[in-house]
Amino acid sequence: MIHTFVLFCLFFCHLFGVFSETVSVMEGDSVTLYTDVTEIHEDDEIVWKYGAENTLIAEINKAAGVYSTSDVPDERFRDRLKLDRQTGSLIITNITTQHTGDYEVQMSGAILSSQTYHVSVYARLSVPVISSNSSSSSSSSSCSLVCSVLNVGHVTLSWYKGNSLLSSISVSDLSISLSLPLEVEYQEKNSYSCVINNPIRNQTTHLDISKLCQPCSDSVHCCGFTETVIRLVLSALVGVASAAVLVYDIRSTRGRRI
Structure with a gap:
C-alpha cells in the first residue's frame, strides 16, 4: 500500500512538475533560481513568489509583453531582481541574509508546473x-x-x-x-x-x-595581566614613598644647619 502511494506521488510530481530544492549561497553573491523550461512559449505565464505570504516578486506574460520585477512591494528586493527572458529563471543579485526563505515559481500555459526553492544565505566569514x-x-x-x-x-x-x-x-x-x-x-x-x-x-x-x-624569561611575562598591574602599582608607590623620605631628610638637614 505504502509502495503504491510513493509511486503515485512520484508520478504526480513528474506529471505536474512539482519539485523542491535547497540552495546555499554566501552573502553578497548572486544566485539563479531556474525554471524547468528551456524556452518560454507565446502563451506561457510565469510568476515568482516569496515567503509564507506568497508575495509576488516577479512575473512574465510573454503574450502581453510583461517582464516585471519593478513593482515589488518588498523593499528587500528593490533593484536586486532580474529575469531570464528565455527561460524565466530568477536572478537575485547582491543577496543578503534577509533574503533567506522559500521561493516558488508557478508556470502555466502549454505545461503546468510548480517548483520551490529554499534559499539559505550565509554571512561572510571573518578570519579566526x-x-x-x-x-x-x-x-x-x-x-x-x-x-x-x-x-x-x-x-x-x-x-x-x-x-x-x-x-x-x-x-x-x-x-x-x-x-x-x-x-x-x-x-x-x-x-x-x-x-x-x-x-x-x-x-x-x-x-x-x-x-x-615562548617560555617565561622574566617574572613580568610569567604572571597574569592583573598581577602585573598590581606589581607595577606597588613599585610606583614604593618609589613615591622613597622620594618623599629623601625630600624630608634633605629639608631636615637644612633646618638643623640654619
Whole structure:
C-alpha cells in the first residue's frame, strides 16, 4: 500500500512538475533560481513568489509583453531582481541574509508546473584570531591559547592538530562571538590550526608556536595581566614613598644647619 502511494506521488510530481530544492549561497553573491523550461512559449505565464505570504516578486506574460520585477512591494528586493527572458529563471543579485526563505515559481500555459526553492544565505566569514592566554595556563611547561571570531552565525569553530580534530564549538544564532581554548607544550613541533566554517566555505588561521608560545624569561611575562598591574602599582608607590623620605631628610638637614 505504502509502495503504491510513493509511486503515485512520484508520478504526480513528474506529471505536474512539482519539485523542491535547497540552495546555499554566501552573502553578497548572486544566485539563479531556474525554471524547468528551456524556452518560454507565446502563451506561457510565469510568476515568482516569496515567503509564507506568497508575495509576488516577479512575473512574465510573454503574450502581453510583461517582464516585471519593478513593482515589488518588498523593499528587500528593490533593484536586486532580474529575469531570464528565455527561460524565466530568477536572478537575485547582491543577496543578503534577509533574503533567506522559500521561493516558488508557478508556470502555466502549454505545461503546468510548480517548483520551490529554499534559499539559505550565509554571512561572510571573518578570519579566526589566535592569541596567547598566559594567565590561564595550567602548568609552567604549557602554553595556553585561545582562538576567537566576532559577529558570526551558523558556523563551527574548531582546533586541528594536523588533520585531526581536537575540539569544536557550533552556533546557530546570528551576530555572536565565539572563542575556543587550546593548551600546547612549549617548543612543540606539531602543526595546529584554527578553522571556522559554514556549509559553504571556511577560513583557517595556522598557529605560529614560536611566536605565541615562548617560555617565561622574566617574572613580568610569567604572571597574569592583573598581577602585573598590581606589581607595577606597588613599585610606583614604593618609589613615591622613597622620594618623599629623601625630600624630608634633605629639608631636615637644612633646618638643623640654619
